[in-house]
Amino acid sequence: MSRALVLNASFEPLCVVSTRRALVLVLDDKAELLHAGDGAFHSQRASYPEPSVVRLSYYVKVPYRARIALNRRAVFARDGHRCQYCGAAAENIDHVIPRSRGGPHTWENVVAACRPCNSRKQDRFLEDSGMKLRRPPCAPRQRSWILVATGSVRPDWAPYLGVTDSLSA
Numbered sequence: 001m002s003r004a005l006v007l008n009a010s011f012e013p014l015c016v017v018s019t020r021r022a023l024v025l026v027l028d029d030k031a032e033l034l035h036a037g038d039g040a041f042h043s044q045r046a047s048y049p050e051p052s053v054v055r056l057s058y059y060v061k062v063p064y065r066a067r068i069a070l071n072r073r074a075v076f077a078r079d080g081h082r083c084q085y086c087g088a089a090a091e092n093i094d095h096v097i098p099r100s101r102g103g104p105h106t107w108e109n110v111v112a113a114c115r116p117c118n119s120r121k122q123d124r125f126l127e128d129s130g131m132k133l134r135r136p137p138c139a140p141r142q143r144s145w146i147l148v149a150t151g152s153v154r155p156d157w158a159p160y161l162g163v164t165d166s167l168s169a
Ligand SMILES: [Zn+2]
Pocket: 083, 084, 085, 086, 087, 088, 113, 114, 115, 116, 117, 118
Protein backbone atom coordinates (compact mmCIF):
# COMPACT_ATOMS: atom_id res chain seq x y z
CA MET A 1 0.00 0.00 0.00
CA SER A 2 1.27 3.47 -0.87
CA ARG A 3 2.06 5.73 2.00
CA ALA A 4 2.25 9.46 2.53
CA LEU A 5 4.29 11.55 4.92
CA VAL A 6 2.33 13.92 7.16
CA LEU A 7 4.09 17.07 8.29
CA ASN A 8 3.04 19.26 11.16
CA ALA A 9 2.12 22.87 10.34
CA SER A 10 5.70 23.61 11.44
CA PHE A 11 7.00 21.24 8.69
CA GLU A 12 8.17 18.78 11.32
CA PRO A 13 7.53 15.17 10.23
CA LEU A 14 4.67 13.73 12.26
CA CYS A 15 3.74 10.33 10.93
CA VAL A 16 3.23 8.13 7.92
CA VAL A 17 -0.29 7.27 6.79
CA SER A 18 -1.93 5.61 3.79
CA THR A 19 -2.21 7.84 0.75
CA ARG A 20 -6.01 7.46 0.97
CA ARG A 21 -6.00 8.85 4.49
CA ALA A 22 -3.72 11.70 3.40
CA LEU A 23 -6.11 12.53 0.58
CA VAL A 24 -9.03 12.68 3.03
CA LEU A 25 -7.05 15.19 5.12
CA VAL A 26 -6.52 17.34 2.01
CA LEU A 27 -10.15 17.12 0.87
CA ASP A 28 -11.31 18.03 4.38
CA ASP A 29 -9.06 21.10 4.29
CA LYS A 30 -7.09 19.71 7.21
CA ALA A 31 -3.90 19.51 5.18
CA GLU A 32 -2.34 20.92 2.04
CA LEU A 33 -0.77 18.81 -0.63
CA LEU A 34 2.96 19.48 -0.93
CA HIS A 35 4.05 16.63 -3.18
CA ALA A 36 2.03 14.22 -5.25
CA GLY A 37 3.02 10.71 -6.15
CA ASP A 38 2.57 9.09 -9.54
CA GLY A 39 -0.83 7.57 -8.86
CA ALA A 40 -4.30 9.08 -8.65
CA PHE A 41 -7.59 8.48 -6.89
CA HIS A 42 -10.78 8.61 -8.94
CA SER A 43 -14.25 9.48 -7.81
CA GLN A 44 -17.30 9.71 -10.01
CA ARG A 45 -16.80 13.39 -10.63
CA ALA A 46 -13.12 14.02 -10.30
CA SER A 47 -9.68 12.55 -9.97
CA TYR A 48 -7.14 13.52 -7.36
CA PRO A 49 -3.40 13.11 -7.36
CA GLU A 50 -2.15 10.54 -4.87
CA PRO A 51 -0.52 12.50 -2.02
CA SER A 52 3.10 11.79 -1.14
CA VAL A 53 3.72 14.63 1.33
CA VAL A 54 1.00 16.67 3.04
CA ARG A 55 1.26 19.42 5.63
CA LEU A 56 -1.37 19.87 8.32
CA SER A 57 -3.10 23.25 8.28
CA TYR A 58 -3.08 23.28 12.07
CA TYR A 59 -0.32 22.70 14.59
CA VAL A 60 -0.36 19.44 16.51
CA LYS A 61 1.35 19.58 19.85
CA VAL A 62 3.33 16.38 20.22
CA PRO A 63 3.79 15.21 23.80
CA TYR A 64 7.48 14.82 24.54
CA ARG A 65 7.16 11.17 25.47
CA ALA A 66 5.34 10.33 22.27
CA ARG A 67 7.99 11.96 20.13
CA ILE A 68 10.35 9.07 19.74
CA ALA A 69 8.94 5.67 20.50
CA LEU A 70 11.43 3.33 22.09
CA ASN A 71 11.26 -0.07 20.49
CA ARG A 72 13.61 -2.78 19.35
CA ARG A 73 13.57 -1.73 15.71
CA ALA A 74 14.34 1.89 16.55
CA VAL A 75 17.16 0.95 18.93
CA PHE A 76 18.70 -1.27 16.26
CA ALA A 77 18.44 1.59 13.75
CA ARG A 78 20.05 4.04 16.18
CA ASP A 79 22.91 1.65 16.92
CA GLY A 80 23.42 0.64 13.28
CA HIS A 81 22.45 -2.96 14.10
CA ARG A 82 25.81 -3.31 15.88
CA CYS A 83 26.52 -4.56 19.37
CA GLN A 84 27.42 -1.50 21.42
CA TYR A 85 29.93 -3.50 23.44
CA CYS A 86 31.95 -5.32 20.78
CA GLY A 87 30.68 -4.16 17.38
CA ALA A 88 29.41 -7.55 16.23
CA ALA A 89 26.01 -7.92 14.59
CA ALA A 90 23.39 -7.20 17.25
CA GLU A 91 20.65 -9.66 18.04
CA ASN A 92 19.38 -8.52 21.42
CA ILE A 93 18.44 -5.44 23.37
CA ASP A 94 20.51 -4.95 26.52
CA HIS A 95 19.70 -2.75 29.49
CA VAL A 96 22.96 -1.10 30.56
CA ILE A 97 21.72 -0.90 34.14
CA PRO A 98 19.85 -4.21 34.37
CA ARG A 99 16.10 -4.12 34.79
CA SER A 100 16.53 -6.36 37.83
CA ARG A 101 18.65 -3.61 39.40
CA GLY A 102 16.11 -0.90 38.73
CA GLY A 103 17.44 0.17 35.35
CA PRO A 104 14.81 2.10 33.39
CA HIS A 105 13.54 1.22 29.93
CA THR A 106 14.75 4.45 28.35
CA TRP A 107 16.85 5.45 25.35
CA GLU A 108 19.74 6.25 27.69
CA ASN A 109 19.71 2.78 29.23
CA VAL A 110 19.04 0.56 26.23
CA VAL A 111 21.55 -0.61 23.62
CA ALA A 112 21.73 -3.14 20.83
CA ALA A 113 23.90 -6.10 21.80
CA CYS A 114 25.09 -9.38 20.37
CA ARG A 115 24.03 -12.56 22.10
CA PRO A 116 27.45 -13.37 23.64
CA CYS A 117 27.83 -9.88 25.15
CA ASN A 118 24.25 -9.91 26.34
CA SER A 119 24.74 -13.16 28.22
CA ARG A 120 28.26 -12.26 29.36
CA LYS A 121 27.05 -9.09 31.04
CA GLN A 122 24.18 -10.86 32.82
CA ASP A 123 22.64 -8.88 35.64
CA ARG A 124 25.75 -6.90 36.43
CA PHE A 125 26.41 -3.20 36.41
CA LEU A 126 28.63 -2.06 33.57
CA GLU A 127 31.54 -1.31 35.95
CA ASP A 128 31.36 -4.80 37.42
CA SER A 129 31.21 -6.55 34.07
CA GLY A 130 34.56 -5.30 32.75
CA MET A 131 32.78 -4.35 29.55
CA LYS A 132 32.73 -0.98 27.86
CA LEU A 133 30.18 0.86 25.74
CA ARG A 134 31.44 2.14 22.41
CA ARG A 135 29.47 5.35 22.94
CA PRO A 136 26.93 6.57 25.49
CA PRO A 137 23.39 5.74 24.40
CA CYS A 138 21.04 8.68 23.96
CA ALA A 139 17.63 9.41 22.48
CA PRO A 140 17.68 10.08 18.75
CA ARG A 141 17.28 13.77 18.18
CA GLN A 142 15.24 13.53 15.03
CA ARG A 143 12.08 11.72 14.19
CA SER A 144 13.70 10.88 10.89
CA TRP A 145 15.46 7.98 12.59
CA ILE A 146 12.15 6.44 13.45
CA LEU A 147 10.79 6.95 9.99
CA VAL A 148 13.88 5.39 8.53
CA ALA A 149 13.48 2.52 10.97
CA THR A 150 9.84 1.98 10.06
CA GLY A 151 10.56 1.27 6.44
CA SER A 152 11.11 2.78 3.05
CA VAL A 153 11.43 6.50 2.57
CA ARG A 154 10.13 7.98 -0.66
CA PRO A 155 12.64 10.31 -2.35
CA ASP A 156 10.42 13.37 -2.01
CA TRP A 157 10.21 12.82 1.76
CA ALA A 158 13.94 13.10 2.26
CA PRO A 159 14.21 16.91 2.44
CA TYR A 160 11.71 16.97 5.32
CA LEU A 161 13.37 14.14 7.21
CA GLY A 162 16.89 15.47 6.97
CA VAL A 163 18.10 12.08 5.84
CA THR A 164 21.07 11.52 3.62
CA ASP A 165 20.90 9.71 0.31
CA SER A 166 22.51 6.62 1.73
CA LEU A 167 19.80 6.32 4.35
CA SER A 168 16.95 6.87 1.95
CA ALA A 169 18.28 4.40 -0.57
ZN1 LIG B 1 28.92 -7.95 21.52
